[in-house]
Amino acid sequence: MSEPQGINPNIPHSARVYDYWxxxxxxxxxxxxxAEATMAAVPGVRESARNNRAFLGRAVRHLAQLGIRQFLDLGTGIPTQGNVHEVAQAEAPESRIVYVDNDPIVMAHARALLTGTREGKTAYIEADVRDPRSVLDHPEVRETLDFTQPIALMMVAILMHIPDQDDPAGIVKAFADALPAGSYLVLSHLTxxxxxxQIADDYLAATRSQAMHRTPRTGAQIARYFDGFDVIEPGLVGVSQWRETPLFPDTATWMYGGAGRKR
Structure with a gap:
């Protein structure tokens, strides 16, 4: 790809590594x-990335079938097939989606490629999820989403990029507190x-020298993000085990995934 203005192509970025996988x-x-170095050291990491993407699609489809018509997707990543609005609006064309990312290249691609239905709305904002108010108070968000009606908060493969010192649990709570009862939280997380x-040790050794920050967390730590939510079946499980047979057989399961309904 060509080098967009203001982007340093010599610095790897998690969204683009994920895009490669x-x-x-x-x-x-x-x-x-x-991406290749990680694949060489970590068996199944590309398959896990693809299963994580498939999990996102299954979760959106399931919530749309439950009647959810609004989605706030944090940490959108570079658009690929099976985006939130495509899945949601295939089930219900009137669905409304806001994509959020803090990477200019992601937003440039999103605005160019993510077009929704006439009945619904698809919006994109450049903001940092570590500052929830910058998202929640953004005019595009307020214009697109009705915060008196249930919203699906999508935090798929984003919290693992937020270190403990940035208080990921506090970030989740800030977003969750803004949602009405009956809303949903969908998340996946590196574990x-x-x-x-031995495979875990190899992963830590392989990623320690990389420029990108990822924090693996335990199931117990990830489950705490669902405080105030009732986790729906099948619970917090490997993403490839969430509700359907995986598209790509796992060599190793690197991601937990789950969804919960706000009380």
Whole structure:
């Protein structure tokens, strides 16, 4: 891909590494080097990324079938197939979606590629999820979403990029407190719980020197993000086990996924 203005192609970025694992083309050589190095050291990481993407689609479809018509997608990532609005509006064309990311290249691609139905609305804002008020008070968010009606808060593979010192639990709570009862939280998160210790150690060694920050967390830590929510079946599980057979057989399960309904 060509180098967009203001983007340093020599610094790898998690969204572009993820795009590479998903088979996308919106990545640079630095991203590909990190992606390939991680794949070499960590068995099944690309399959896990693809299963995580499939989990997002299944979760959106399930909530749309339950009657949810509004989605706030935090940490959108570079658009690929099966985006939130595509899945939601295929079930209910009137669905309304807001995408949020703090990467200019992600937003440039989103605005160019993510077009919704005439009946619904699809909006995109550039903001940092670590500052919830900058998202919740944004005019586009307030114009697109009705905060008196249930909203699905999508935090898929985003919290693992937020270190403990930035208080990820506090960030989740700030967003959750703004949602009415009957809303949903959908999240997935990197974990080392579900892989053998040697593979976990190899992962930590492989990623320690990388420029991108990821924090694996335990199931117990991730479950606390659902405080105030009733987790729906099948609970907090490996993403490939959430409600359907995985598209890609797991060599190792690196991601927990789950959804909960706000009380």
């Amino acid at each position: 998903l088979g996308g083309k919106d990545n640079f050589e630095a991203d590909r080097r990190v 080392l719980d579900l892989v053998p210790k």
